Amino acid sequence: MSRPTNVNPLVEAAGIVKRYGPTVALQDGRLTVLPGESHALVGRNGAGKSTLVTVLTGLQAPDAGTVRFDGEPAPPLADRDAWRRKVACVYQKPTVVPELTVAENLFINRQPTGRGGLISWRRLHKEAAEVLQTWDVHVDPEARTADLKVEDRQMVEIARALSFGARFIVLDEPTAQLDNKEIDRLFTRMRALQESGVTFLFISHHLQEVYEVCQTVTVLRDARWITTAPVAELPRGALVEAMAGEAVTEQATARTAVPADAPVMLSVEGLAGDAYAPVDLTVRGGEVVGLAGTSGSGKIEFAETIAGLRTPVSGTARIAGEPLPFGDVQAALRAGVGCVPRDRHEQGLVPGMTIGDNTTMSVLGRLGRYGFIGTDRKRGFARELIQRLDIHAEGPDQPVSDLSGGNAQKVVMARALASDPRLLVLINPTAGVDVKSKESLLRRMDSARDDGTAVLVVSDELDDLRRCDRVLVLYHGEVVAEHAAGWHDHELIASIEGVDSAEATQGTEGVDLHG
Incomplete structure (x- = not known):
C-alpha cells in the first residue's frame, strides 16, 4: 500500500x-x-x-x-x-513535575484564575477533568503525578500537549x-x-x-x-539493511578460541535488577564478552551491578570463586574488578586533580604504607601508566581538565588497569573519542585479554563489539541472543532491534532503499 x-x-x-x-x-x-x-x-x-x-x-x-x-x-x-x-515531544524520561497533581501539571503556568488573580482551584480541576475525558485518559485529576504508573504519566504529558492545540x-x-x-x-x-x-x-x-x-x-x-x-x-531485512548501510556486508574478525580449561573469573547466577531479568553468565580469564542492546535493554545496569555501582534485586556473582560484594565500588575494587564507567565526566574523573592523582587513586595502598605515599614513587607509577596508555600529556602533574576527550578517557582506562584487575568492566569505553584514541583504547582491551584478564564490555559501537569473543544481546532486560566472534553486522543489529535473524536476511532483494 x-x-x-x-x-x-x-x-x-x-x-x-x-x-x-x-x-x-x-x-x-x-x-x-x-x-x-x-x-x-x-x-x-x-x-x-x-x-x-x-x-x-x-x-x-x-x-x-x-x-x-x-x-x-x-x-x-x-x-x-x-x-x-x-508540536510536543514526550521524552523517555517524563517532564511532568512529580510532586504536583495531574491537574496542576496539565495547566502549569496557565492556571485559571478568579477574583484578585488567585488560582481558581475549582475551575482548574473542572477543566483538567474535561481535558482528560476528551482524550480518554483515565486518571484522577487530583492524584499526585509521582504516584502514577509510567504509562499514565506519559498519557498526562500527551493530554497536556493536546490541550495547547x-x-x-x-x-x-x-x-x-x-x-x-x-x-x-x-x-x-x-x-x-x-x-x-x-x-x-x-x-x-x-x-x-x-x-x-x-x-x-x-x-x-x-x-x-x-x-x-x-x-x-x-521487509524487516530491508529496514535493517537501510539502518546498517554498507556495514551489513562486514564481518567481525574471528578470534582465537579461549581455552576450555581457562579459569572462570566471573560467574553470575540468576542476577536480576530493576532493569533486567535474571541473567546467568560466565567469563573466563582471557575472554572478552560483549553486552549489546538498546538504551532500555538493561545492559548498562547489569554491568554497573558487577562493577559495584548498583545492588541487584536477587542473584549472586563470584570473582574467581569468591562472592562479589554489591553496591560498594571500593569492595568490588578489592575483589579484583576494574571499571571504566559510562560517563567519564560524572563518574570517571576528578577534574580538579592531576593526571597522576586520577590514575593512581585506586592503588594508593600499594604505593605507600600507613597512609604515607612517596611523591616520587606515585609520580613514577603515573608516568608508567601514561606511557602504557599513550596519553598525550606534559606529565603526571598536568591537570586532567586540560586533556582532550580521547586522552581523558585513556586516564580513566589507566586507572582501571592500574590495579591489575582480574575482571575489567568497560561501559561505552570509546564514546566521544577520536578515531586514533578509539583504536588505542581498544588495543588496551586486547592487551588485557592477552594477559589473561576477563573483560566485560558494554557498547553501542559495533567496532568495540567486534573485538569480543562473543556478544550477548539484551532486549527488554532479557538475554535473547548470543553471537560468537565472526558475526555479521546485520545479524547483530537484528537481534538488538528485536528482529528475528531469519527475517533480517530475507526480503531485501528488489527493495529501493532510497525511496
Whole structure:
C-alpha cells in the first residue's frame, strides 16, 4: 500500500543541516509526515534522530533547511506558545513535575484564575477533568503525578500537549520503561488518538514495534536521510539493511578460541535488577564478552551491578570463586574488578586533580604504607601508566581538565588497569573519542585479554563489539541472543532491534532503499 499523494503533509522538513563546531550532527535531514499517521523515525545511535527532533520541536534552529507545518513556515524560535500549538515531544524520561497533581501539571503556568488573580482551584480541576475525558485518559485529576504508573504519566504529558492545540506528538522511546502489557495499552491509546486526528512521530530502537503501530518509516544513517517508505512495503531485512548501510556486508574478525580449561573469573547466577531479568553468565580469564542492546535493554545496569555501582534485586556473582560484594565500588575494587564507567565526566574523573592523582587513586595502598605515599614513587607509577596508555600529556602533574576527550578517557582506562584487575568492566569505553584514541583504547582491551584478564564490555559501537569473543544481546532486560566472534553486522543489529535473524536476511532483494 503506497502513501497517498493527494494529501498535504502535516509536517515537512527538508534539507536540514545542523553543526556543532566541527561536528556535523545532521547533514541531510528530511521528513514528511501525513495527517493522522504514526510515522516511525529509526536509525542507530548517532544517526541524527535527536538532532532532527530538536529542530522539529523548535528547540534549535537548523543551519540550513526548512520546517513547515500544514504548509506554513515554522514559527520563530522565540514564540514558544506558537510552537506548543504545533508540536510536543514526550521524552523517555517524563517532564511532568512529580510532586504536583495531574491537574496542576496539565495547566502549569496557565492556571485559571478568579477574583484578585488567585488560582481558581475549582475551575482548574473542572477543566483538567474535561481535558482528560476528551482524550480518554483515565486518571484522577487530583492524584499526585509521582504516584502514577509510567504509562499514565506519559498519557498526562500527551493530554497536556493536546490541550495547547498541538496535533503532532513526538514519542521518543516511549516503551523503554514499560513492560509488554503496558506497551500494548500504549499502542491501543495511540490508535484511538489517531482516529481522533492526532499524528505521531514514533522513535524507537525496537523494530517490531514499528511494524506493530506505524504506517510509515523514515531511516536516518550517518546524519543523512536514507529512505522513507510504507511499513507494509518494507521487509524487516530491508529496514535493517537501510539502518546498517554498507556495514551489513562486514564481518567481525574471528578470534582465537579461549581455552576450555581457562579459569572462570566471573560467574553470575540468576542476577536480576530493576532493569533486567535474571541473567546467568560466565567469563573466563582471557575472554572478552560483549553486552549489546538498546538504551532500555538493561545492559548498562547489569554491568554497573558487577562493577559495584548498583545492588541487584536477587542473584549472586563470584570473582574467581569468591562472592562479589554489591553496591560498594571500593569492595568490588578489592575483589579484583576494574571499571571504566559510562560517563567519564560524572563518574570517571576528578577534574580538579592531576593526571597522576586520577590514575593512581585506586592503588594508593600499594604505593605507600600507613597512609604515607612517596611523591616520587606515585609520580613514577603515573608516568608508567601514561606511557602504557599513550596519553598525550606534559606529565603526571598536568591537570586532567586540560586533556582532550580521547586522552581523558585513556586516564580513566589507566586507572582501571592500574590495579591489575582480574575482571575489567568497560561501559561505552570509546564514546566521544577520536578515531586514533578509539583504536588505542581498544588495543588496551586486547592487551588485557592477552594477559589473561576477563573483560566485560558494554557498547553501542559495533567496532568495540567486534573485538569480543562473543556478544550477548539484551532486549527488554532479557538475554535473547548470543553471537560468537565472526558475526555479521546485520545479524547483530537484528537481534538488538528485536528482529528475528531469519527475517533480517530475507526480503531485501528488489527493495529501493532510497525511496
